[in-house]
């Protein structure tokens with residue numbers, strides 16, 4: 367027997383010696399019932415609001431059965447939405463139908479999410495902390511109780527396998543697998559740029575914590591996370607953001623003019639370090655390109671608002687423009703980004719008024735699981751093509767010069783032409799960034 371085997375045996379003996387296993391480690395409660403310890407060795411399942419009852423929440427109420435029977439299977443709905451293009455072309459022209467469908471999509475989707483939020487990485491039971499302490503990501507699945515025999519409860523490995531070997535076996539790219547939906551690099555960098563406003567793990571506190579306390583689309587990655595950062599980025603004139611002009615075009619200011627703490631290696635001179643709302647966006651020219659686009663858009667909207675509202679202060683112009691850019695972002699995300707991801711022929715619509723007459727109360731909270739599934743590093747290619755040049759990872763990362771030399775137009779055109787990698791299915795992460803999958807073990 368090898369050392370790991372002996373260790374496993376010892377663990378098993380220890381469990382036997384210590385008496386019975388915490389019954390909740392067996393995850394006895396089905397259908398999202400909640401396991402509660404009762405007495406020394408017992409448990410009860412809290413089946414409230416699950417639509418089920420019985421010792422393990424396995425028996426369904428009559429209406430639950432009817433509902434389950436009638437509800438279309440997700441695969442069926444998906445099939446309908448991704449086929450019959452001619453039918454959808456007709457449906458998409460009738461706003462009465464599309465508005466009602468979109469309303470249904472929004473209310474049905476939001477009712478799938480526990481709101482108010484339930485668990486976080488510290489608590490597998492309901493707490494005030496889980497509800498109120500927004501420094502945590504929320505968790506849809508409760509963490510495994512701390513006294514269980516294996517990391518998953520009672521099943522699976524007693525000791526976690528070697529994560530490097532797992533990543534090399536299941537995640538490392540052999541040959542580039544292109545995305546089957548034709549996704550391009552322009553989309554990939556949009557995904558990275560957009561999601562990093564609400565996935566900002568606070569590694570100083572631990573992987574269960576976030577620095578993005580707004581838990582949503584607040585554009586902190588454009589405007590900075592703190593008021594102090596925001597002030598460094600603002601021009602304090604006509605609501606605008608600070609900028610610099612390079613080769614006759616507008617770009618983010620350098621950290622010399624906007625002294626916020628950006629993360630760049632020391633090889634990038636200070637005057638070349640661009641300052642934007644997210645301190646890691648110097649990482650990829652694609653992120654800096656989007657930062658530049660939003661900066662230009664902000665100042666463009668300010669000009670229009672000032673023209674229409676010459677009496678407004680700098681503050682009112684700034685704040686109103688921020689709201690407009692948040693709206694623009696959500697519109698692009700729903701009508702183009704999610705539309706593309708879904709593959710639906712049904713045309714999605716962003717219209718806040720769809721829910722104005724609904725009983726709709728919703729507080730967004732970003733979930734840890736959401737962050738995990740959004741690690742879309744397989745999107746990244748083996749090399750980055752810009753015009754007629756091809757960059758390896760080491761020549762592309764932390765190279766703000768690539769943006770300044772080529773300009774937004776050229777980058778945009780090149781990224782639109784280059785195909786991104788397939789996200790799902792495994793074995794498609796380039797070796798240069800495999801480490802991202804390895805370091806986040808939990």
Ligand code: HEM
Pocket residue numbers: 554555557558561565566567568649650737740741742743745746763799802805806
């Ligand atoms: C060349 C491109 C990229 C590089 C070098 C890169 C690198 C990294 C690194 C170093 C981290 C932190 C790792 C850690 O958890 O310790 C990270 C996190 C992450 N990355 Fe990427 N990434 C790239 C592209 C992307 C793209 C295209 C997406 C698409 C959505 C993405 C999504 C994420 C997410 C969601 C996180 C977690 C962020 C957080 O919670 O703080 N990345 N990436």
Ligand SMILES: *[C@@H]1O[C@H](CO)[C@@H](O)[C@H](O)[C@H]1NC(C)=O
Pocket residue numbers: 392394420421422424
């Ligand atoms: C509930 O689950 C426990 C543990 O899995 C099992 O022993 C028990 O028989 C189940 N009870 C019912 C009524 O199915």
Ligand SMILES: *[C@@H]1O[C@H](CO)[C@@H](O)[C@H](O)[C@H]1NC(C)=O
Pocket residue numbers: 499501
């Ligand atoms: C949230 O929880 C963390 C970890 O327990 C704690 O350090 C922090 O002070 C809490 N924040 C608030 C606002 O209570």
Ligand SMILES: *[C@@H]1O[C@H](CO)[C@@H](O)[C@H](O)[C@H]1NC(C)=O
Pocket residue numbers: 528529530531
């Ligand atoms: C995991 O496997 C890698 C590659 O085989 C090895 O270099 C590393 O030392 C192993 N780590 C642990 C903790 O055993």
